[in-house]
Amino acid sequence: MKLxxxxxxxxxxxxxxxxxxxxxxxxxxxxGLVGESGSGKSITALAVMGLARSLGATVTGSIxxxxxxxxxLSERQLRQVxxxxxxxxxxxxxxxxxxxxxxxxxxxxxxxxxxxDSTDAGRRAEDALREVLLGPELLRRYPHQLSGxxxxxxxxxxxxxxxxxxxxxxxxxxxxxxxxQAEIIELLRMLRERERLSILFISHDLAVVAQLCDRVAVxxxxxxxESGTTxxxxxxxxxxxxxxLLAAVPRLGGGxxx
Amino acid sequence: xxxxxxxxxxxxxxxxxxVVVLTFVIARVVPGDPASSWIGPHASPAQLxxxxxxxxxxxxxxxxxxxxxxGVLTGDWGLSIHTHxxxxxxxxxxxxxxxxxxxxxxxxxxAFGIPAGLAAARWRGGAPDALVRLGSVFGVSMPSFWFALxxxxxxxxxxxxxxxxxxxxPSLDTTHPLAVxxxxxxxxxxxxxxxxxxxxxxxxxxxxxxxxxxxxxxVIARMVRASVLDTLGEDHIRMVRALGFPERSVFARFALKxxxxxxxxxxxxxxxxxxxxxxxxxxxxxxxGLGSYAADAIQSLDxxxxxxxxxxxxxxxxxxxxxxxxxxxxxxxxxxxx
Amino acid sequence: xxDVAFSEAELAPPRPLRRLLRTNPLxxxxxxxxxxxxxxxxxxxxxxxxxxxxxxxxxxxxxFLPPSWHHVFGTDPVGRDLFSRVLxxxxxxxTVAAAVIGFSIAVGLPLGVAAGAFGGLADTILMRVTxxxxxxxxxxxxxxxxxxxxxxxTNATIAIAVTWWPWYARLARGTAASVAGRPFIAAxxxxxxxxxxxxxxxxxxxxxxxxxVQASADVGGVILTSAALSFLGLGAQDPTPEWGLMxxxxxxxxxxxxxxxxxxxxxxxxxxxxxxLLGDGLRDVLDPRRVVGRT
Numbered sequence: 084m085k086l087x088x089x090x091x092x093x094x095x096x097x098x099x100x101x102x103x104x105x106x107x108x109x110x111x112x113x114x115g116l117v118g119e120s121g122s123g124k125s126i127t128a129l130a131v132m133g134l135a136r137s138l139g140a141t142v143t144g145s146i147x148x149x150x151x152x153x154x155x156l157s158e159r160q161l162r163q164v165x166x167x168x169x170x171x172x173x174x175x176x177x178x179x180x181x182x183x184x185x186x187x188x189x190x191x192x193x194x195x196x197x198x199x200d201s202t203d204a205g206r207r208a209e210d211a212l213r214e215v216l217l218g219p220e221l222l223r224r225y226p227h228q229l230s231g232x233x234x235x236x237x238x239x240x241x242x243x244x245x246x247x248x249x250x251x252x253x254x255x256x257x258x259x260x261x262x263x264q265a266e267i268i269e270l271l272r273m274l275r276e277r278e279r280l281s282i283l284f285i286s287h288d289l290a291v292v293a294q295l296c297d298r299v300a301v302x303x304x305x306x307x308x309e310s311g312t313t314x315x316x317x318x319x320x321x322x323x324x325x326x327x328l329l330a331a332v333p334r335l336g337g338g339x340x341x
Numbered sequence: 342x343x344x345x346x347x348x349x350x351x352x353x354x355x356x357x358x359x360v361v362v363l364t365f366v367i368a369r370v371v372p373g374d375p376a377s378s379w380i381g382p383h384a385s386p387a388q389l390x391x392x393x394x395x396x397x398x399x400x401x402x403x404x405x406x407x408x409x410x411x412g413v414l415t416g417d418w419g420l421s422i423h424t425h426x427x428x429x430x431x432x433x434x435x436x437x438x439x440x441x442x443x444x445x446x447x448x449x450x451x452a453f454g455i456p457a458g459l460a461a462a463r464w465r466g467g468a469p470d471a472l473v474r475l476g477s478v479f480g481v482s483m484p485s486f487w488f489a490l491x492x493x494x495x496x497x498x499x500x501x502x503x504x505x506x507x508x509x510x511p512s513l514d515t516t517h518p519l520a521v522x523x524x525x526x527x528x529x530x531x532x533x534x535x536x537x538x539x540x541x542x543x544x545x546x547x548x549x550x551x552x553x554x555x556x557x558x559x560v561i562a563r564m565v566r567a568s569v570l571d572t573l574g575e576d577h578i579r580m581v582r583a584l585g586f587p588e589r590s591v592f593a594r595f596a597l598k599x600x601x602x603x604x605x606x607x608x609x610x611x612x613x614x615x616x617x618x619x620x621x622x623x624x625x626x627x628x629x630g631l632g633s634y635a636a637d638a639i640q641s642l643d644x645x646x647x648x649x650x651x652x653x654x655x656x657x658x659x660x661x662x663x664x665x666x667x668x669x670x671x672x673x674x675x676x677x678x679x
Numbered sequence: 680x681x682d683v684a685f686s687e688a689e690l691a692p693p694r695p696l697r698r699l700l701r702t703n704p705l706x707x708x709x710x711x712x713x714x715x716x717x718x719x720x721x722x723x724x725x726x727x728x729x730x731x732x733x734x735x736x737x738x739x740x741x742x743f744l745p746p747s748w749h750h751v752f753g754t755d756p757v758g759r760d761l762f763s764r765v766l767x768x769x770x771x772x773x774t775v776a777a778a779v780i781g782f783s784i785a786v787g788l789p790l791g792v793a794a795g796a797f798g799g800l801a802d803t804i805l806m807r808v809t810x811x812x813x814x815x816x817x818x819x820x821x822x823x824x825x826x827x828x829x830x831x832x833t834n835a836t837i838a839i840a841v842t843w844w845p846w847y848a849r850l851a852r853g854t855a856a857s858v859a860g861r862p863f864i865a866a867x868x869x870x871x872x873x874x875x876x877x878x879x880x881x882x883x884x885x886x887x888x889x890x891x892v893q894a895s896a897d898v899g900g901v902i903l904t905s906a907a908l909s910f911l912g913l914g915a916q917d918p919t920p921e922w923g924l925m926x927x928x929x930x931x932x933x934x935x936x937x938x939x940x941x942x943x944x945x946x947x948x949x950x951x952x953x954x955x956l957l958g959d960g961l962r963d964v965l966d967p968r969r970v971v972g973r974t
Contacts, residue, residue: 132583158588166585179580182675183598192594193584225674226577241584352810359811367824478959482899482951486910487926487944494934617819621907635819636911651819658814 084147085110085281086131086169086249091144093123093130093305101127101305103144108249113275113282115296115313117289117328123305124285128251131283132171133161148249167197170242174254176234180226186237187222194244211244212237214277215270232263239270243278250274251283256291268295290332293317301325349666353659358410360655364648365406413652419645423637428649431634436653437524438508439623439630443615445527445550447608450557455604457558458565462600463592465570473562480559486621489552493625496548503548506627509541549626553619557611564607565600572600598672605668609661617654706960712953720769727763733920743936753938756928761938764920765946771921772950775836776901780894783844791851792886796859796878805848812845821908832905832921835914839904843897850893854886888965896958899951906947922947 086108093101101123108114116124129135130142133153146153148168153161165171173179180186187208194204209219215236226234235255242250252271256264272295274280286292292299293313300310301324309322320326384392393399400408412418418428454477461473496503504510508526513519519526520533527546530539572578573596581595582588616631623632631650638646724730728751732738738758746753752761794805824838858864859882867877906923908914915921917928922943929939 134579134582137582162585162587164585165583171580171583173576173580175576178576181577181581181595181599183673184595189581193586196584196586196590227675238580245584352807355807356810356814359807360814363811363815367820474959478952478955479948482903482948482955484903484906484923484926484944484947484951486907486923487940487947490926490930490933490940490944494937498934621910624911651815654819655814 084108085112085149086283087145087147088127088131089145089147091127091130091142091146093126093135094141095139099305100140101130103127103302103305103307106300106307106310108281108283110248110281111275111279112298113271113284113296115292115299116283116285116302117287117292117299118302119287122302124287124302125253127302128171128253128283128285131251132165132169133158163197166193166241166245166247168247169249169251170245170247171251171253172235172238172242172255175258176231176238176255177226177229179238180234182226184225185222186224186226186229190222190241190244193241197245207244208240211240214243214274215240230263231259232266235259235263235267236270239267239274242280243274246278248279249281249283251285253285254287255284257286257288264291271295289328301328345670346663346667349663353663357652357655357659361409361413361648361652362406364651365402365409409648418649418652421638421643421646421649423641423643423646428645431646432631432649432653434524435629435634436631438628439616439619439632441508441525441527442546442549442553442619442622442628442630443612445546446553446615447557447612449550449554450561450611451608453554454558454561455565455601457562459569461562461566462569462573470566473566477559477562480555480562483555485552485555485618486625488555489548489622489625492548492552504541504545505548507545508628509538509545513538513541549622549628552622552626553615557608557615560611561604561607565604568603569596569600572596575599602669602672605672606665609665609668613654613658613661616657703960703964705956706964709953709956709960712949713957716769716950716953717773719766720773723766723770727760727766729760729763730767732759732763733767733918735918743932745936746938752942753936755925755939756932761925761942764925765922765942767920768922768925768943768946769950771832771915771919772902772905772947773898775832775839775905776898776954778836779840779843779901779905780897782840783847783897784890784894787844787847787849788851788883788890791848791853792855792878792883794848795852795855795857795886796882797874798856798859802852802856805852809845809848809852812842813849815842821904821913830913830916832915832919835905835908838908839901843901846897847890847893850889851886854889855882858882858885892958892962892965894958895961896955898954899958902947902951902954 084107088103088106091101091103091106092099103123106114106116106127116127118124126135126138126140129138130140131146131153133156135142142154144154148164153164156164180189187205190208190211191201191204194207195201199207208222212219212221217233217236217240221229221233221237229237238255239250250271256267259267268291271280271282271284275282284292284296296313298311299313299316300307301316301322302308303324309316309320309325316325317329320329390399398405409419416429418432420426421428421431424431457473457476460469462470464470493505497505509519509530517535517537519529519535519538522529522532526538526542530536530542573592578591578596581591586595619628619630620632620636622628623630624636631653634646635650637643638650719726723733727733729736736759738754741750741754741758742756744750744754744758750760750762752765755761755764790805794802820842821835821838824834824841828834828837855878864877864881867881868874872880905914906921906926909921909923910927912927915924917924925943926940926947929936929943933940
């Protein structure tokens with residue numbers, strides 16, 4: 084199992100916001116984590132990266148990457164995991180980049196932090212951009228000079244350049260147009276094949292999840308209420324909340340699913 | 342970008358013009374006749390009329406304003422009724438002392454304020470944070486004249502460490518006369534290698550600079566703290582942490598520059614503010630600058646001088662705002678590359 | 680029946696206030712200090728050991744007495760008890776501050792909100808006018824006005840008020856402009872509400888927070904400015920027990936009769952401090968962007 088979460092409890096100022104019994108991500112698998120805003124999806128993602136503590140949360144339980152426990156690791160050890168083993172992309176792609184830094188500079192610096200030397204870093208950056216179907220000249224731009232789709236692709240390219248095995252995508256398409264959404268989803272699918280990426284795809288949009296993910300876990304009020312294969316869940320949802328979510332998905336031509 | 346600047350400059354000039362007009366209008370309200378102040382109490386009516394004519398006071402107000410503006414552009418800022426000198430040369434002689442004081446004060450404020458703000462943000466909620474917040478509130482609440490007197494008590498009366506009057510020791514004028522270039526003793530002494538005067542000027546600068554710098558230090562510390570905390574909460578910092586950068590790097594390489602951006606604007610504005618508020622400190626420390634010149638002008642209802650000082654300070658204020666706009670455009674590519 | 684139930688719910692005591700104060704020690708402390716100052720100001724005639732000394736009384740045999748049990752802060756050059764005078768000074772300072780800020784809000788808020796909400800020409804004009812006032816060295820203007828009108832507390836107050844209101848106009852304008860841009864305002868208009876009603880009932884209440892924060896901190900600023908004016912002899916005149924004036928009077932005898940300068944000045948510092956802390960505390964509490972965990 085690439086990524087395994089067991090009995091994860093996340094609390095803020097004494098209040099438990101996430102009580103997650105089990106969540107698995109197998110190698111080369113795309114798992115969707117679905118739920119409304121406030122269901123605890125994003126904070127769980129941050130907890131995997133070891134970033135929940137800086138927001139003031141306490142995390143207990145087990146989060147294992149390739150069998151190795153992440154939760155007790157020191158800051159230094161965690162930093163070796165972040166980016167290099169587990170990469171994360173966020174909802175608002177343009178604001179995820181430092182507005183004062185050229186994109187290419189960020190690329191090179193990130194690679195160097197993870198031990199790649201400068202000449203190598205430049206080449207890897209260009210290669211990575213080509214993989215996400217962007218021209219290398221975009222590296223010279225500032226974030227505000229990029230479209231949402233371009234910025235998100237570059238964020239994904241960072242994961243490719245770092246040769247991460249796991250990508251956590253926190254609502255990566257929610258801030259994008261529908262057509263751009265489709266492109267990003269296609270890109271993720273392609274990368275899963277080519278780079279053998281394992282992807283945890285977090286979204287509130289069941290329709291998008293249905294297109295991309297092999298398995299789905301439904302989250303509500305901090306717990307997972309149902310999980311299973313995408314096809315199985317769509318056809319035979321057992322939990323009432325899942326059913327409600329499915330019913331709420333708008334379909335072209337009217338009518339409802341299930 | 343040049344269009345952006347041109348617009349800013351134009352707006353600035355409008356503001357300055359407005360300030361001058363406003364000052365003229367207020368001066369109108371002043372009871373008392375500048376002409377008779379000029380000529381003295383024992384003047385004949387004919388002399389008085391001549392004085393009024395020379396000073397341009399017999400023209401209607403809009404004409405006076407127009408002639409004044411024309412004069413300003415050609416370097417004629419009128420004649421001071423009190424000193425009988427051209428106002429512009431008065432300003433040139435007196436302003437540098439205030440500038441020296443305010444610049445020194447700002448250096449003190451930045452030297453204290455920035456590290457304090459950074460420390461408070463870095464160790465938020467801890468002892469440094471509490472200390473800095475307390476200190477900055479003190480700085481902002483301190484009555485400058487009282488602070489000046491207390492410092493004089495401690496460092497002059499009791500400890501005999503620092504001098505309290507003038508810009509440097511006047512006895513040095515006989516032994517090591519100072520060549521005057523900029524009317525700023527510290528700079529002039531440095532440039533001409535006059536070390537005794539340089540040292541004396543520096544020690545004389547310390548107390549007044551600390552007093553004037555207290556308020557800016559408080560403002561800067563709070564601004565830096567707030568700005569750093571804001572920046573640390575932003576998306577791009579979360580991203581950079583997720584990429585595996587060490588916290589030290591996150592702070593120094595990615596958070597610092599965006600966070601210090603507002604400090605530039607605050608510093609420029611605080612500079613203009615301090616320049617306009619040096620009266621009290623100059624009075625207490627016997628500092629021959631703009632503040633005392635303005636105070637004298639007001640006491641003697643020296644209208645051209647008052648207008649001249651006001652115009653100068655307004656120009657500094659507008660200039661400071663302009664500088665801030667330029668610097669922000671330089672630092673932030675979002676503004677530069679529109 | 681339902682009307683009664685509704686109004687009773689409205690009458691329930693606001694318990695969140697106590698919780699608010701407990702989780703914000705800074706705010707509680709500052710509020711307490713401010714309350715103390717207001718009480719001192721109100722009860723000065725009752726607390727002061729020598730109330731007459733705040734006025735015209737002179738005691739030629741008791742001049743320049745250092746602090747003692749009889750005169751906690753000592754006596755001044757004409758023998759008046761400094762402690763009583765400092766207590767009475769609280770009244771003057773707080774009244775001046777209230778007047779200046781009250782005026783600034785009364786004038787600045789409507790102008791600013793109107794400019795921010797309507798935009799266009801009115802906005803541009805207001806911006807330029809406030810720019811001009813702001814570029815004008817405030818202390819200089821206050822000095823000039825105070826010199827022109829004969830020096831007194833009232834005239835000093837007027838002088839300060841004239842230079843103070845542009846800040847509030849600017850502040851109100853900025854907040855109103857961003858509130859007016861929010862979707863819910865467009866919704867109000869779409870529902871058929873008149874512009875005036877929209878502004879008064881919706882834009883205005885939502886623009887108040889920064890103004891409140893600024894006002895509480897500004898009390899300190901006004902007190903410092905009026906003390907400065909009095910120190911220069913352009914504000915209160917003898918025998919008015921104004922703090923700045925007292926420091927001015929004591930300056931000549933400094934540092935031997937140190938109490939003449941120290942205590943009034945400390946009073947200025949303390950009061951400014953209290954209100955600045957209050958402003959800080961309010962800002963912390965009222966800031967909608969408090970760091971809370973996000974899911």
